[in-house]
Amino acid sequence: MVKNKNTTWHYYRNEDGIVLYKVESSEWFQNGILKRRFRCYYKDKNIEPVLYALPSVIMGIKNNETIIYVEDEKSDDSLMDMGFIATTNFGGLRSFNSLSKKYNEQIKRANLTIFPNNSNRSKDYSKAVYNTFKNCCKSIGIIEMPDLNKNMSISDWLNKGVTKKQKEELEKIAPSLFDFNALSITSTLIPYLCSLFLKGKLEHMGIKYNHLLIEKSCEGVYFLLQLT
Incomplete structure (x- = not known):
């Protein structure tokens, strides 16, 4: 028996805001089990794939703002409703792997922060995004959100797992959260990461091509920060 469908x-637009294709996202309970289905509808199947909310992404890159990359459109919309700039791609990891080269130009020179859902599949997806974009982004990082229950999405976390006070605080700092600008991180983030490294809590840290490279910390954080 199907209940609560x-x-x-979700509409994918080109840089001019014209809808290229739309995605139908459905959730329902069947015999007590949560089911999900995603369908994509194209006007032209030969059309080039685009990142979700591409016009906002382009403007965010131009203004040197942080772009958040998530796994699904619902999480994307939830973050944008709070004032963040967020994006994703249709079709998850498999689609990303096959089309990632087409997304490189769209995300080029971005300050990108990746928020994975709490699942092994999502973490693999986030690492694929990181490894693909790390050579074209101005800065890039993976941050695992706190108090994210198993298999919980960012949207679920924002709508169910975050207190009203936490959400209000996130909304207040949305414009400046995860600011990777070198001028603002020099006196705060870099000393913090260095202290973690000295305490043996970082797996790798080094300078590479004028970047501070942080591969992984005990807190599940990946960074590639531009210093110049």
Whole structure:
């Protein structure tokens, strides 16, 4: 028996805001088990794939703002409703792996922060995004959000796992959160990461091509920060 079916539509637009394709996202309970289905509808199947909310991404890169990369459109919309600039791609990891080269130009020179859902599949997806974009982004990092229950999405976390006070605080600092600008991180983030390294809590740290390279910390954080 199917209960509580919920369907939402997400529209993928080109740089001019013209809809190229739309995604149908459905969730429902069947015999007590949560089911999900995603369908993509194209006007032209030969059209080039684009990142979700591409016009906002382009403007964010131009203004040197941080772009958040998530696994699904619902999480993307939840973050944008709070004032963040967020993006994703349709089709998850498999689609990303096959089309990632087409996304490189769209995300070029971005300050990118990746928020994975709490699942092994999502973490693999986030690492694939990181490894693909680390050579074209101005800065890039993976941050595992706190108090994210197993298999919980960022959207679920924002709508169910975050207190009203936490959400209000996130909304207040949205414009400046995860600011990777070298001028602002020199006196705060870099000493913090160095202290973790000295305490043996970082797996790798080094300077590479004028970047501070942090591969992984005990807190699940990946960084590639531009110093110049």
